[in-house]
Amino acid sequence: MAIRQGLLALLSRGPRYGYQLRAEFEASTGATWPLNIGQVYTTLSRLERDGLVAPGEQDDQGRVVYTITEAGRAEMARWFGTPVAQADRPRDELVIKLAMAVTAGADVRPIIQAQRTATMGTLQRLTRARRASAEDPAQRLVLDSMIFQAEAEQRWLDHCEAVLAASPQTQERQA
Amino acid sequence: MSFDPVVRLTDVGRLHGDGPGAVTALSEVSLAVEAGELVAVMGPSGSGKSTLLNVAGGLDRPTSGDVVVEGVSLSRLPAGELAALRRRHVGYVFQDLNLIPSLTALENVTLPRELDGIRFRDARRQALEVLAEVGLAEVADRFPDEISGGQRQRVAIARALAGERRLILADEPTGALDTPTGDEILQLLRARCDAGAAVLLVTHEPRYAAWADRVVFLRDGRVADTATAPLESAR
Numbered sequence: 001m002a003i004r005q006g007l008l009a010l011l012s013r014g015p016r017y018g019y020q021l022r023a024e025f026e027a028s029t030g031a032t033w034p035l036n037i038g039q040v041y042t043t044l045s046r047l048e049r050d051g052l053v054a055p056g057e058q059d060d061q062g063r064v065v066y067t068i069t070e071a072g073r074a075e076m077a078r079w080f081g082t083p084v085a086q087a088d089r090p091r092d093e094l095v096i097k098l099a100m101a102v103t104a105g106a107d108v109r110p111i112i113q114a115q116r117t118a119t120m121g122t123l124q125r126l127t128r129a130r131r132a133s134a135e136d137p138a139q140r141l142v143l144d145s146m147i148f149q150a151e152a153e154q155r156w157l158d159h160c161e162a163v164l165a166a167s168p169q170t171q172e173r174q175a
Numbered sequence: 176m177s178f179d180p181v182v183r184l185t186d187v188g189r190l191h192g193d194g195p196g197a198v199t200a201l202s203e204v205s206l207a208v209e210a211g212e213l214v215a216v217m218g219p220s221g222s223g224k225s226t227l228l229n230v231a232g233g234l235d236r237p238t239s240g241d242v243v244v245e246g247v248s249l250s251r252l253p254a255g256e257l258a259a260l261r262r263r264h265v266g267y268v269f270q271d272l273n274l275i276p277s278l279t280a281l282e283n284v285t286l287p288r289e290l291d292g293i294r295f296r297d298a299r300r301q302a303l304e305v306l307a308e309v310g311l312a313e314v315a316d317r318f319p320d321e322i323s324g325g326q327r328q329r330v331a332i333a334r335a336l337a338g339e340r341r342l343i344l345a346d347e348p349t350g351a352l353d354t355p356t357g358d359e360i361l362q363l364l365r366a367r368c369d370a371g372a373a374v375l376l377v378t379h380e381p382r383y384a385a386w387a388d389r390v391v392f393l394r395d396g397r398v399a400d401t402a403t404a405p406l407e408s409a410r
């Protein structure tokens with residue numbers, strides 16, 4: 001995951017404490033990827049090891065401010081300039097479930113219908129969350145992304161239903 | 176919020192023709208929409224979505240079952256009274272907008288109110304108010320072909336909303352609009368709903384259906400399934 005680069009992007013706006021980075025990361029992503037403070041400090045120490053950030057002096061409460069280095073800025077620019085590969089996504093359980101249901105000769109229609117209702121529920125929840133977060137553009141775009149994904153799943157389910165209804169193989173089974 | 180729904184369909188059927196060649200457009204559909212509720216209707220083409228909307232608004236009569244709007248059963252209502260009830264309570268956004276090209280946006284919204292028997296000055300004031308509500312005050316004097324597709328869509332919505340009608344029926348009101356413009360349309364419908372209207376919205380776009388409190392899936396004229404919005408998000 002892109003925690004490393006995300007922290008660099010936040011630090012590019014100015015020096016930050018670890019706890020600030022955590023709060024800002026969550027705010028930008030609409031709390032979609034909650035980070036624990038441990039992850040933040042582990043990542044910061046790796047970034048420091050790699051020369052991408054530099055820690056300042058500890059203050060009297062033991063807190064350290066981190067600053068991005070030139071190498072850190074270059075790394076962030078490289079990240080923004082490189083497209084994300086699609087191949088790393090985990091296999092989708094729903095796709096496997098439907099493929100297996102078809103192969104096993106199960107009645108796929110109720111599976112599709114139940115999934116469509118469930119996915120619509122998700123979509124309704126996301127849409128509400130987005131209406132509530134309309135002022136923060138970063139958060140809004142993250143929710144939009146999840147909305148588009150749920151929407152694509154919904155379309156795909158319609159497609160599955162149409163394909164299966166037209167397939168002589170499945171019609172035979174349902175007859 | 177009142178407990179009586181603004182519209183209630185009970186075991187509604189709509190058959191076209193008779194005998195073996197009859198086409199069932201709707202069958203045993205029961206559905207109620209309360210004030211403040213937005214209900215979306217989805218389903219493949221030919222599944223009965225437009226028929227459901229027409230029947231709910233008294234534009235078409237069911238061949239079985241009953242429709243009640245604002246406490247009045249439409250079944251035995253004479254045509255004249257049905258038309259009056261429709262004018263008073265029902266706002267309709269048609270699939271193909273139906274704007275009159277030779278009238279300005281303002282006139283397009285005003286004219287139907289005048290035809291409803293409202294005095295010109297009141298009709299015009301209502302039209303200006305509702306055009307402002309949908310963000311079109313500036314283009315009120317332009318003709319339909321002088322405004323964007325999204326603005327035309329909003330004129331059609333303004334026309335349906337004028338006069339505080341409590342039952343809003345919208346058939347694919349987002350048409351071929353891009354996503355942000357379509358979202359604006361939903362925002363308008365949702366706002367009217369939150370102000371106490373009952374809205375029945377036909378759409379084939381899941382992202383717009385997701386604005387609804389309930390989503391009804393039609394298949395072959397029957398309600399196949401209903402998705403209800405989770406009460407509150409878990410976060």
Ligand SMILES: Nc1ncnc2c1ncn2[C@@H]1O[C@H](COP(=O)(O)OP(=O)(O)O)[C@@H](O)[C@H]1O
Pocket residue numbers: 191192198199200218219220221222223224225226227
């Ligand atoms: N006036 C009519 N005469 C005969 N059949 C009709 C008529 N109107 C609609 N139908 C049929 O009723 C069914 C439902 O139509 P409709 O409500 O327009 O579906 P949708 O809006 O979901 O595409 C379709 O099979 C359609 O062909």
Ligand SMILES: [Mg+2]
Pocket residue numbers: 224225226
């Ligand atoms: Mg239709």
